Ligand SMILES: O=P(O)(O)O[C@H]1O[C@H](CO)[C@@H](O)[C@H]1O
C-alpha cells in the first residue's frame with residue numbers, strides 16, 4: 001500500500017482557527033464531520049457546485065456522511081449550503097466530496113482554497129485530491145470540449161504563478177501533476193465527451209488580459225488580439241483561457257496535494273469574443289466536466 005500523501009501547510013498554524021469566509025472553526029467537530037473527505041471540487045458558480053453536489057449524491061448512491069438542511073418531516077432531504085451563513089461562497093459535503101464555489105479570479109478563489117486546505121488539514125483528511133471544474137474560452141477548439149490543464153501560464157504567458165507576499169513577488173510552479181488529468185481523460189472517453197490535455201492561459205481579467213475586443217475599455221486592435229492569441233496557441237500550445245488555474249495549481253503544489261483543472265470551452269476565441277450561446281446549450285456543456293469528474297470519483301471512491 002502507498003504511504004499517505006503528506007500535506008505541507010504553514011508550520012505556524014497552531015490548531016485553533018476560525019475559517020472566516022466559510023464560517024467554520026476548529027471548535028466545530030471538523031474531524032467528525034469532514035475526516036472522510038477525499039475530493040474537494042471547486043468551480044466559479046454557486047449553482048454549478050450545488051448541482052455537482054446533487055450529482056455526486058446520486059452517482060454515489062446516496063452516501064453516508066452528507067450534511068443536510070433540517071427539513072419538515074416528509075419533505076425531500078436537501079444538501080445544506082454550509083457557506084450560507086458566512087455569505088461569501090457556497091459549499092456542500094456529500095460523502096467523501098466537498099463541492100465549493102470560488103467566485104471569479106485568483107483573488108476570490110485563493111481565499112476559499114486557503115480555508116479548504118486548512119479545513120481538510122484540521123479534519124485529519126489524507127490523500128485528498130483537489131479539482132477545479134470550470135468553463136473557459138478555447139483557442140481553435142470546438143466549444144463543448146473539456147481541457148485538462150497540463151501547464152498553466154500567467155496573462156504574460158509565463159509558466160508559473162506569481163504570489164505577492166509581504167511586498168515581494170515569489171514565483172511558484174504551476175504545472176499540474178498529470179496523473180489525475182490522464183485519469184479524467186479516460187473517464188471522458190468512457191462517457192463519450194470530447195476532452196484533451198493542454199496548456200491554459202490563466203488571467204486576472206476576462207476582457208483585456210484575454211485579448212477581448214468587447215470590453216468597456218480597450219487599448220489595442222483586432223490585429224494585436226489575433227497576434228496574441230495565435231502566439232499563445234502556436235508557440236505555447238495554449239488550448240484555453242480562464243482565470244484561476246495557475247493560482248489553483250500553484251497552491252496545491254505548495255500544499256503537496258494532488259490536483260487537476262478541467263474546464264469546458266464555451267467559445268472559440270479564434271472566431272469571436274462574445275458568449276452568446278443559448279442557456280440550454282451552455283448548461284449542457286457545463287455539465288460535461290461535472291459528469292467526467294463524477295465518473296472519476298465514482299470509480300475511485
Ligand atoms: O466558470 P468558472 O469556473 O467561473 O471559470 C471561468 O469563468 C469565469 C469568467 O466568466 C472565470 O472565473 C473563469 O475562470
Ligand SMILES: O=c1cc[nH]c(=O)[nH]1
Pocket residue numbers: 135136137138206210241242243266267
Ligand atoms: O472566454 C472565456 C470563457 C470563460 N471563462 C473565461 O475566463 N474566458
